[in-house]
Amino acid sequence: MRRRPLTVLAALLLGATAACGGTDRPVAGPTTVPSSAEPSAGPSATPPAPRSSPPASASPAWRVGASALPLRPDGFGQVLDTPVVLRRRTLQAPDLLPPPPGGHWAARVLPVDAGVRARMGSTWSPACPVALADLRLLRVAFRGFDGRAHTGELVVAARVAGDVVGVFHRLWSAGFPIEELRLPTTADVDAAPTGDGNLTAGYACRAARGQRRFSSHAYGIAVDLDPFQNPEVKRDLVLPELASAYVDRRDVRPGMVVAGGPAVAAFRAIGWTWGGTWTSSKDWMHFSADGR
Secondary structure (H helix, E strand, C coil): CCCCCCCEEEEEEECCCCCCCCCECCCCCCCCCCCCCCCCCCCCCCCCCCCCCCCCCCCCCCCCCCCCCCECCCCCECCCCCCHHHCCCCCCCCCCCCCCHHHCCCEEEEECCHHHHHHHHHHCCCCCCCCHHHEEEEEEEEECCCCCEEEEEEEEEHHHHHHHHHHHHHHHHHCCECCEECCCCHHHHHCCCCCCCCEEECCCCCECCCCCCECHHHHCCEEECCCCCCCEEECCEEECCCCHHHCCCCCCCCCCCCCCCHHHHHHHCCCCEEHHHCCCCEECCEEECCCC
8 A cells, every 4th residue: 555645634634735744644542631720731426315304403424534535646645526415524533532521621731651652653753853752642622513522632742732732722612623633643644545534633753745854743843623624735736635625715614724713813822823824835724833
């Protein structure tokens, strides 16, 4: 299987522009412990019609990652029309961690120990520019597209850990929905492109797409947020590859990062920049401390 650059998943981003460093394709973790004060520390297609109409509130079924896309010469999947059921995407990934107790905001900043390192797989190696001792695991509460409280994880540089916890607290308070928040793994890196990933994630050691330098994600100072609703676009490439319906930013739907919205405001408050402001390309999912 041809190895592809990491994203969106997270695109980072797996469900990512040259500055985002490429797209990440984009594991269950230990039990969440709450903390109230840790911020310091394919072609367009519709599934067969059911025999009876579902309730208006029911979401259409879609199995994420079920079908690999035909490959382009550059190793990414073919950019295809967004399937009808994903044009207003409100899916919710299964929980890998217990929800925050009482449905309240909770966060922890933890070291990257041997167990976390094992779960990170090939997304980190001794050749990466940041040592494990200088990374931190963040376990944070988030709002899902189902309106419920969930717990997720991401890894970032120790020096920005408190700031990033603050960002997720602001997203929580604003009710900004997130579909999936977990660590990218070796399986994500090695998976064939399916174009429908939507992993919000931070750290992943990889080169910037089409370049030899490391991406901001490899330094732990970048986060990709809801990649499917906020794709990366450069020339004829859209990542994730099935997210073309979200290239039209005038049609604002849940999970989209927009100028003046809560996500841009939360990251701007810690001095980070947004890939949605770039001119030669757009990376609406991508926020970074160094502007790359």
